Amino acid sequence: MKTIRDLKLAGKRVLVRVDFNVPMDEQGNITDDIRIRMVLPTIEYVLEQKGKLILCSHMGRPKGQRVEVFSLAPVAAHLSVLIGQEVKLAPDCIGDATEAMVETLQPGEVLLLENLRFYKEETENEPVFAAKLAQLADVYINDAFAASHRAHASVAAVPMLIQEKGAGFLLATELDFFRKAMTEPVRPLVAIVGGAKVSSKLSALQNMLDKVDRMIIGGAMANTFLKSQGVAVGASKTEDDLLDAARQLVQMAKEKGVKLYFPVDFVVADRFAADAVVKNVTAQDIPEGWMALDIGPASTICFQEALADVRTIVWNGPMGAFEMDSFARGTMAMCHAIASSHALSVTGGGDSNAAVKKSGEAGNISYMSTGGGAFLQLMEGKSLPGVDALG
Numbered sequence: 001m002k003t004i005r006d007l008k009l010a011g012k013r014v015l016v017r018v019d020f021n022v023p024m025d026e027q028g029n030i031t032d033d034i035r036i037r038m039v040l041p042t043i044e045y046v047l048e049q050k051g052k053l054i055l056c057s058h059m060g061r062p063k064g065q066r067v068e069v070f071s072l073a074p075v076a077a078h079l080s081v082l083i084g085q086e087v088k089l090a091p092d093c094i095g096d097a098t099e100a101m102v103e104t105l106q107p108g109e110v111l112l113l114e115n116l117r118f119y120k121e122e123t124e125n126e127p128v129f130a131a132k133l134a135q136l137a138d139v140y141i142n143d144a145f146a147a148s149h150r151a152h153a154s155v156a157a158v159p160m161l162i163q164e165k166g167a168g169f170l171l172a173t174e175l176d177f178f179r180k181a182m183t184e185p186v187r188p189l190v191a192i193v194g195g196a197k198v199s200s201k202l203s204a205l206q207n208m209l210d211k212v213d214r215m216i217i218g219g220a221m222a223n224t225f226l227k228s229q230g231v232a233v234g235a236s237k238t239e240d241d242l243l244d245a246a247r248q249l250v251q252m253a254k255e256k257g258v259k260l261y262f263p264v265d266f267v268v269a270d271r272f273a274a275d276a277v278v279k280n281v282t283a284q285d286i287p288e289g290w291m292a293l294d295i296g297p298a299s300t301i302c303f304q305e306a307l308a309d310v311r312t313i314v315w316n317g318p319m320g321a322f323e324m325d326s327f328a329r330g331t332m333a334m335c336h337a338i339a340s341s342h343a344l345s346v347t348g349g350g351d352s353n354a355a356v357k358k359s360g361e362a363g364n365i366s367y368m369s370t371g372g373g374a375f376l377q378l379m380e381g382k383s384l385p386g387v388d389a390l391g
Contacts, residue, residue, distance in 0.1 A: 001390050002166035004042060004141055009051035011107050015137035016042060016168060017154050017386075019144040019370070020057035020075045028074050035146070036079060038370055042143045042168035043083060043110070050107035054136060056093060056116055056154055058147070064120025076112045087112050093119070094132040102136050122153045130157035143168025145175075146371030148386030155386040165390055170370065175387065177367040178378050181346040182211055186311040191379075192303075192334065194219030195317030195351065198242050204316070204379035205249055209256050214310070216261040216303050218295050218319035218330070225250065225262055226283060234268070234286040261306050265296030267320065267327055274324050294320030295330035304337045313338055313345040316376060318355050331355045339364035348375030 018039045023031045030036075046053045060070040076089040086109075090098040093113040105111050116122040121129030130153040134140075140162040142148065147155055148171065159165045167175070181189075191212045193201060198221045208215065217225060223236040228246035253260045264283050268290045269276035280296045281287070295303070307313065315338060322331035332355070338345050339361035347353055348369035356362050369375045374384055 001387070003172045004045060004166050004168050007139055007141075007164055007166050009046055009049040009139060012051055012138040012164075013054060013102060013105070013136060014046050014051040014139045014141060015054045015056060015133070015158070015162075016046065016141040017144045017147070017158075018042075018055055018057045019146040020055075020072060021059050021146075022075065024074060028069075030074055030078050033078060033082075035370060036075065036082065038170050039143045039168065040082065042141065042170060043079075045169070046141075047083070047108050047110070051139070052102075052105045052107055053110045054102060054105070054113065055087075055110065056113040056133070057144070058117040058122065058152075058154075059115045060117070062115065062117050064117070064123075066118045070115050070117070072112055072115050079110075079112070083110070085110065090114055094129065094136075099136065116152075116154050123150075125151050125153050125157050127157060129153050131161060134158045134161035137162055138164060140165040141168045142166075142386050142390060143170045144386065145171045145369070145374055147374070148371070148384040149374040149377040151385040156389050159386075159389040167387075167390060171387070173367075174369055174371065174374075177346050177369070178375070180344060181312055181314045182208075182379070185211075186344065188213040188310045189312040189314070190214040190216065190307060190310045192216045192218070192313065192315040192338075193317055194221065194319050194331075195349070196220045196237065198224045198239050198246060201317070201376065201379075202242065202245060202249075203381075204376055206252070207381040208379060209249070209252055209258050212258060212314075214259045214261065214306055215253065216306060218263055218299070218303070218334075219317050220292075221317070222263050223292060231283055232286065232288075233292060234288055234290045236268075236286065236290075236292040259306075261303060263292075263295045263299040264302060265298040266292035267294035267296055267330070268292050269326070272321070274326065276326070278326050293324075294322075294327040300330055300333045303334060307337055307341055307343070310341065310343045313341060313343045314379070315345070315347045315352055316349045316372075316379065318351050322351075322355050322358065328358070332359045335359035335361045348372060348379075
């Protein structure tokens with residue numbers, strides 16, 4: 001697979017697929033611009049090389065309709081400030097008016113196409129729509145790791161129609177850190193997996209048993225594993241249809257010599273609310289009608305000890321409902337433990353990254369992946385359509 005440095009960009013129309021699906025408030029102000037800032041190196045490189053830069057992205061889920069609240073106009077204005085030059089916004093992502101703007105685009109100038117998902121053909125990976133996008137460009141660059149697991153037109157079909165193509169700096173960095181963490185890790189390698197559902201991560205858990213030395217399982221998904229081992233978990237969230245799958249995974253880990261760590265105590269509450277009655281109990285003593293919402297202090301110590309000598313850490317999913325302060329301590333403790341480790345540490349997923357930012361440890365994590373779904377698909381051992389299309 002080529003990267004952007006392998007391609008000649010001067011004077012060429014360079015279509016860069018980015019992920020500018022940024023959060024905005026009700027007034028249309030961008031509340032977090034990290035997804036824009038992460039692709040600035042690619043944007044600045046194209047401009048330095050005097051390419052004619054055409055950016056394309058989705059925003060939200062307008063379901064194939066032109067919904068103005070999902071317009072990329074605020075992004076164009078914000079990016080203009082970040083790079084210190086005008087970013088023109090095309091009235092559409094395809095069509096005569098957009099083609100005319102591309103035609104007049106000069107080397108070193110930037111044009112942002114309007115939201116790709118204003119067309120249902122984008123998510124349907126429709127060939128004619130892809131061809132109209134492809135004809136706008138001489139070179140295609142994918143720098144949207146967070147969208148690369150989706151077989152959408154701008155991600156999977158367009159690069160198949162353009163001969164000169166490659167990965168942007170962000171995509172290349174994402175793949176490089178994943179390779180260092182999961183494909184060619186320095187051992188011991190530990191995976192920390194949390195979050196709400198076993199169902200969303202079962203494939204990843206099964207695949208990682210062939211790669212990791214240890215696995216820490218926390219969050220609500222740990223309840224299903226504990227229940228599968230005969231532990232009464234009160235009113236805690238479980239997926240009872242996956243109890244057999246949980247038992248099988250525990251057995252697989254034993255057979256492969258992978259040490260599994262589960263919570264041994266919890267912060268429990270009588271209801272899921274900020275003002276709920278809260279107490280610490282062992283995993284075997286969750287009261288009937290109460291729910292486990294965070295790992296307890298003994299679990300935190302146990303998990304920290306499991307990280308003491310590791311050389312590589314991959315983390316996906318929080319240890320509890322960290323959005324509420326009463327249930328954030330376990331996740332925050334894991335953030336601090338990972339950040340203070342000498343291991344290569346890679347986090348993936350919106351919740352994991354949000355937790356790291358909340359803990360103030362973002363600067364002490366080796367790499368925070370921008371793509372939850374794409375990161376998880378790689379953890380499942382699957383390839384990404386957006387990467388496959390780059391050859």
